[in-house]
Amino acid sequence: MESSPIQYEELEILLNDLFNLYGYDFTEYSKASMQRRVQRLFLVDKFPSFAEFRHRLQHDPQYFRRFVEEITVNVTEMLRDPSFYRTLRTSILPILATYPFIRIWHAGCSTGEEVYSVAILLKEAGLLHKSLLYGTDINPLVIEKARKGIFPISQMQKYSENYILSGGLKDFSSYYAANYHLAKFDSSLMEKMIFSTHNLVSDFSFNEFQLILCRNVLIYFERDLQSKVFKLFDYSLENFGYLALGSKESLRFSPIADRYRQVGKEKIWRKVHEAV
Amino acid sequence: MKPFKLIVVGGSAGSLQVILNFLAAIPSGFPLPILIVLHRNGLFESSLHELFSSRTTVPVKEVEEKEMAAPGTVYICPADYHVLLEKDHTFSLDYSERVNYSRPSIDVTFRSAADSFGDGLISLLLSGGNADGVEGLEYIKAKGGVVVVQDPVTADVPFMPQQAVLKGNVDYIVPAVEIPAFILGLSGFPRP
Numbered sequence: 001m002e003s004s005p006i007q008y009e010e011l012e013i014l015l016n017d018l019f020n021l022y023g024y025d026f027t028e029y030s031k032a033s034m035q036r037r038v039q040r041l042f043l044v045d046k047f048p049s050f051a052e053f054r055h056r057l058q059h060d061p062q063y064f065r066r067f068v069e070e071i072t073v074n075v076t077e078m079l080r081d082p083s084f085y086r087t088l089r090t091s092i093l094p095i096l097a098t099y100p101f102i103r104i105w106h107a108g109c110s111t112g113e114e115v116y117s118v119a120i121l122l123k124e125a126g127l128l129h130k131s132l133l134y135g136t137d138i139n140p141l142v143i144e145k146a147r148k149g150i151f152p153i154s155q156m157q158k159y160s161e162n163y164i165l166s167g168g169l170k171d172f173s174s175y176y177a178a179n180y181h182l183a184k185f186d187s188s189l190m191e192k193m194i195f196s197t198h199n200l201v202s203d204f205s206f207n208e209f210q211l212i213l214c215r216n217v218l219i220y221f222e223r224d225l226q227s228k229v230f231k232l233f234d235y236s237l238e239n240f241g242y243l244a245l246g247s248k249e250s251l252r253f254s255p256i257a258d259r260y261r262q263v264g265k266e267k268i269w270r271k272v273h274e275a276v
Numbered sequence: 277m278k279p280f281k282l283i284v285v286g287g288s289a290g291s292l293q294v295i296l297n298f299l300a301a302i303p304s305g306f307p308l309p310i311l312i313v314l315h316r317n318g319l320f321e322s323s324l325h326e327l328f329s330s331r332t333t334v335p336v337k338e339v340e341e342k343e344m345a346a347p348g349t350v351y352i353c354p355a356d357y358h359v360l361l362e363k364d365h366t367f368s369l370d371y372s373e374r375v376n377y378s379r380p381s382i383d384v385t386f387r388s389a390a391d392s393f394g395d396g397l398i399s400l401l402l403s404g405g406n407a408d409g410v411e412g413l414e415y416i417k418a419k420g421g422v423v424v425v426q427d428p429v430t431a432d433v434p435f436m437p438q439q440a441v442l443k444g445n446v447d448y449i450v451p452a453v454e455i456p457a458f459i460l461g462l463s464g465f466p467r468p
Contacts, residue, residue, distance in 0.1 A: 008363065008391075030368040032360035032388050037372075073372040216371045219341050219357075226342075248341055248354055248369050 006039050010050050014038065017057065022064055024138075025201045026071075028225035037071040044070075069141045073220065076110040077155065079117045080215075081247050082165030087266045088118070089167050092242055093125045096210055102131040105209045105236065107200060108217035109135035112146025112193075118213070119189040120175055124168070128192055134207065136198035143195045149185035151176075156183055200229050205236040212237055215267075216246035223253070230254040237271050244268045280422075280463055281365070281396035282345060283308050284389045286382030286412070288315040288404025290432025294452050295402070299332040299350060301456030306334060308398075308463055309345035311361075311389070313353050313382045315404065324352055341369040353380040360388040376408035386412025395420030398462055400455070402426045404436030410443055417445040422462065427451045 006014075008031060015027045015034075026034060047053040056063050079085050096102050102122070106115045115135040122128040137143050160172040176183040198206070200217070212233050218226050233243055234256045243251070243260065245267040251257050260269040287295055295312060302310070316324065328336045328350060336350045345351065345365050353359045358370040358380050375381035382401070386409060389397055399416045401409045403426055413423050423446050428434035430452040440446055450458045 030360070030362065032362050032368050032392065033370045033372075035391065036360065036370075036384070036388065073370070075372055219369045219371065223342055246371070248357060250340075253342075 005042050006035060006050060006053075008035065010054075011035050011038060014054060014057065017054065018064065018067075021058060022061070023202070024064075024068065024199070028201070028222045030220050030222055033073075033220055034071065037073075041067065041070045065140075069139055072137075072139045072142075073216075074110045074139065074142050076113045076216075077162070078113040078151070078159040079162035079166050080114070082162045084244070084247070084266050084268075085117065085121060085162075085166035087264060087268060088244075089121055089125070091263060092211065092268065093121060093127060097125065097127055099210060100130065102127060102211070103207060103209045104131065104133045104211045104213070105207070106133065106135045107198070107212060107214040107233070109137050109142075109146060109195070110139075111142045111151075112149065112195065113151065114213060114215065115146065115193055115195075116149060116185050116189055119192060120163075120168075121166075122192075123189065124170070128189070131192055133193045134209075135193060135195045138197065138199045138201075140197050143197055147190075147193075147195045149187075149190050150182050151185070153178055153181050153183045200232065201225065205232055207236065208238050209236055210238055210241045211244065212241070213244040214246075215244065216249070218249050219246065227255050230256050234259075234271070234275060239271055239274050241271050242268055243271070279396065280308055280398050282361070282389060282393050283310045283398045283400065283459065283463065284385060285310065285312045285400045285402065286314075286386065286404075286409040287312070287402035288382075288406065288408065288433070288436055290403035290405075291426075293432075294426060294455060296327070296331045297452075298456045298459065299328055299334075299336075301460060302332055302334050302348075302350070303460075303465070304333050304348070306348045306460075306463070306465060309347060309349050309351060311339070311345070311351045311353070311359065311385065313359065313380050313385045313409075315378055315380075315382075315408070316355065328352060339367045339369070342366050353385070356380075358384040360384065361392040363392050365392070376406055378406075378408050382409030383412040387415045390416040390419040390421055393421065397421035398424065398459065400424045400426075400459060401437055401440050402455075403431035403433045403452075405433045407436060407439045409436060410439045413440050414443060414445050417447075422447050424448045424450055424455075424459065424462070426455060 019025045163172040176185045259273040339351045360368040425437045425440045428438040
């Protein structure tokens with residue numbers, strides 16, 4: 001049994017290197033998860049020593065790109081937690097419908113399954129034509145995939161079940177064209193999407209939104225970084241806008257908590273006061 | 277006596293009754309946090325917390341991210357998340373790929389607990405039908421933690437503890453009925 005190939009101290013050295021050389025700051029990511037991902041990459045790419053791993057990362061920008069792709073978690077699915085989407089349908093979209101124009105930000109959208117999910121809900125509510133969905137992620141590779149709207153057909157049965165549980169009444173397969181092992185989603189959904197790289201750690205606010213979704217991203221950040229990102233979201237959210245988090249994430253311990261009210265029992269909060 | 281800091285328990289098919297018996301034996305004032313990684317395959321998603329609470333006098337709660345592991349508290353891994361342990365003894369949640377077809381995965385938690393707790397860790401692997409947790413036990417052993425495995429002969433589904441025994445690196449092989457008293461004794465707490 002190999003002992004830990006990357007020690008905590010080595011991880012810190014590595015993360016400092018990456019910040020100094022490439023401007024990517026992973027130093028406030030949760031260490032346990034980061035160490036696990038970095039160890040995995042180290043083993044998969046068969047480095048003989050930490051020194052060689054470090055040297056490669058310092059001198060090969062292409063390999064750094066691979067590092068970013070591999071250490072960020074890109075697991076996502078369509079309509080995950082159907083009850084969350086049911087609440088979006090029944091409680092949130094009817095209020096967004098009153099706006100002349102709806103701007104939504106999916107922060108850390110990975111390969112985009114969640115953006116397509118919300119687009120389907122907007123279409124069914126008759127709101128897609130006046131909506132714009134921004135999908136951002138730190139990892140350029142997943143953003144390219146998200147733009148294509150092509151997902152494995154093997155997932156469609158699960159997604160179809162999620163869709164029905166979320167209150168969907170149509171035939172889920174009407175939203176995609178099946179081709180061998182792939183499902184390509186309808187281009188009418190994609191017309192209202194804008195995908196771009198964005199680093200929550202270092203990039204600024206780029207618009208004002210009525211709804212921001214950031215689900216299962218903050219769990220990878222340490223508390224201080226979570227607070228910074230909450231402030232970024234707060235700054236990017238219109239008054240009375242909504243912030244949606246993952247099923248195990250909470251606004252409770254954040255510096256903005258006192259100006260937000262939770263909607264029902266889902267992890268959705270509404271901004272009720274502007275910052276003073 | 278070494279000051280242990282955490283007990284981590286991994287179980288899959290057939291382990292529920294053993295866990296419930298262990299929980300029933302934990303006296304109030306018990307000094308260590310206990311983290312339970314249980315495969316549940318969609319079963320008891322919501323009722324596990326209630327079930328556990330009904331069998332013990334110590335507090336039972338689902339792990340919350342960034343929460344500090346508190347003494348005398350039983351923590352359950354939330355469905356569909358891996359649980360990791362940080363150096364400062366807080367929990368982190370992780371929604372990355374399944375490991376051994378499992379999320380939560382016992383191996384993921386065992387490895388992470390070993391990295392953060394070293395020889396302050398007591399680990400226990402129970403009945404189950406796959407080998408999740410076996411690698412993690414080896415890792416715990418390499419980091420100086422104590423490895424206890426349910427005697428496969430007494431397991432409803434012996435494969436998981438059997439694999440651990442075959443790999444070696446196990447400190448104690450304990451029959452199901454003796455597990456509660458054995459773990460409490462190992463923790464340095466008076467036997468009930």
